[in-house]
Amino acid sequence: MYCTTRLLRYVLCVISGICALGGCLLIWYGVWLLDSLSDQQKVLGMDHGEDLAAALCILLGTVVIVASIYGTVAVAKDSRTLLICYAVVLVFLLIVQFVMFSISFGASRESLPEALKQGFEDLWDLQHVGNSTLNSYEEWLHCCGRNSAEDYLHLEKEPSPSCCLDRDCTKLLNLFMSGCEAKFKEYVSGKTRNFNSLSWFLILFEFAGSVTTCYLVDSIRNHRDRIRFYN
Template identity: 45%
Template structure:
């Protein structure tokens, strides 16, 4: 009975480690994808850091999944204890990151973006700003708040504000401002990160519980062997 229960627990842990490994790979891909889409300049000076943290977290999860499989296969009590403790630490770190993500999305993200695009717009007024043009072409937007930013200054929107860079047709003009479009872009990525993180938190919590149960089962099994021998 103990041996059968132990085998079931081992299979369960192998499955959870496989899920953690897959999610780790997904996080590494997501971090790399986020980094590749940042652009020439990070407006709010944080997206590069976030992409790096996500990729590193995915790498750590992948390594931990491999370590967990090894600990489960070898039925090593010390390795299982280390595995469970590190899973709990990762769980706490991810809850902290998710809380930061929600906080940023609710307030500080908006204020940071506003300051960043205020600076870009001020530089646009003093000289030809290729950075703002980059965002206008990439996000299909115009100006800081809207295309009216140019009209209010008695300026003609640049070619980057128009589809195919053709402003001779008024229908080609992008109406939305870059601050709004970039905020939507970051919110979408933040939502994806939060979804993946919550799935990982639940998986790691269950994995740590099963690691403790397996550890207790191994201890009882070995105690029974010593008792009968």
């Protein structure tokens, strides 16, 4: 029984260390998300909630690190009460990360900002002249129209200067051919891919940590009961 308890302690310490590493990676991801905002996005106010997402990642990463340190202290003190609290904290973090993963996954699959949707509607309105909203996205994402640059040709409109590299449409090769809808979804997927992978990594180890903690608490209880019985 003592060997089993000692093994569970070692396993839980390793899991806590891995979770702490995951927390550091979350903080790094949050900082990277803030730094990756282009100057044009900041000027146009098109961060699409990335500031909030980055802050949440940094906060969550900090909480995960603190929880991991708490778990290591609980193991060192051999306290059932502290270990039970640690298991509850791990389950709570697991739920929070699963919710954040669901939101991130949904955003990468379907969501388009209202401003971009309005820009697409204005593009197909033959009476509408100019499209500053869509033009901003075209210049930022290096795209043209909703589906491709052919949208302008189908509507018998001249491609906007924002559809061309350096706003120079005198050269055909400067024209962006990709559509803005696909480009925006590609942009969001690129930003969320690392977070989704990291979330699953932490979810699995937090689940393993909570289960191991429960086994350790039970093992400590049985070990102490045996000592009392033989004494």
